[in-house]
Amino acid sequence: MPEAPDASTTKGRSMLENVKRIRQPVTWAVLVIICASLVLGIVRLTLLVFWERTQVFAAFQEIGLSIMNLSLVIVLVGLVCTCLFVQPATANAVRLAKLSAWVIAIGTLLQLVCLILGLAASANAFGVIMEMFGGLLDVALKGVAAGVLFVLVRGVNSGRLDLAPAVPEVSAPTGTEKAQPVWRPEQASGTAWRSARQAASGARPDVGALSPSEPAQEPTVPPERQWKPRLNDGGEK
DSSP: OOOOOOHHHHHHHHHHHHHHHHHHHHHHHHHHHHHHHHHHHHHHHHIIIIISOOOHHHHHHHHHTTSSOHHHHHHHHHHHHHHHHSSSOOTTHHHHHHHHHHHHHHHHHHHHHHHHHHGGGOSSHHHHHHHHHHHHHHHHHHHHHHHHHHHHHHHHHHTSSOOOOOOOOOOOOOSOSOOOOSOOGGGOOOOOOSSHHHHHHTOOSOGGGSOTTSOOOOOOOOGGGSOOOOOOTTSOO
């Protein structure tokens, strides 16, 4: 007897299917969070310069450190790859990858501008070097993430990269087709009388065994066994 599937294996498969089902909504959610952080960074920069009267270079330095989170960028790239290359590929995987690439590229450019302008607010040369090194490394990683997404989108559009195949849909039975019966009348064989007269005549009950192409023939009854009307004493029937 085949062994029953392990409960942990079944649970793991169920969790994997649930993750596949929610991966695209989660990707959209992460993308929205990154876009919101960019918008909030620009709003915060405007408030620092025009409302709080902060020095321009100091404001750019403060915003450049928190305008786009590197961890969220890495998570977004991983989710986009699962939407593209994990079977089955999601419906809007290519569009989502292209949009994510543009958002990361715009955020990287804004952070680079903030980094360059914020270097003027550093007090000493050592602080400038450390901030430049750390900021450029962060910007470089985000630029690589945007470049990877652009390459994936271009490869898919050109046909050099194939999306994960979709799971074939199993068509449900329509119910219009009926199963053929096992017993067929034209293939039946047996013996039977066709009428009570044949049964009373003493003929063999083999008329039903004749093939459909041959006409049924009534058996010949001897004259002495044929039915005749009985005469009365006056000679009348």
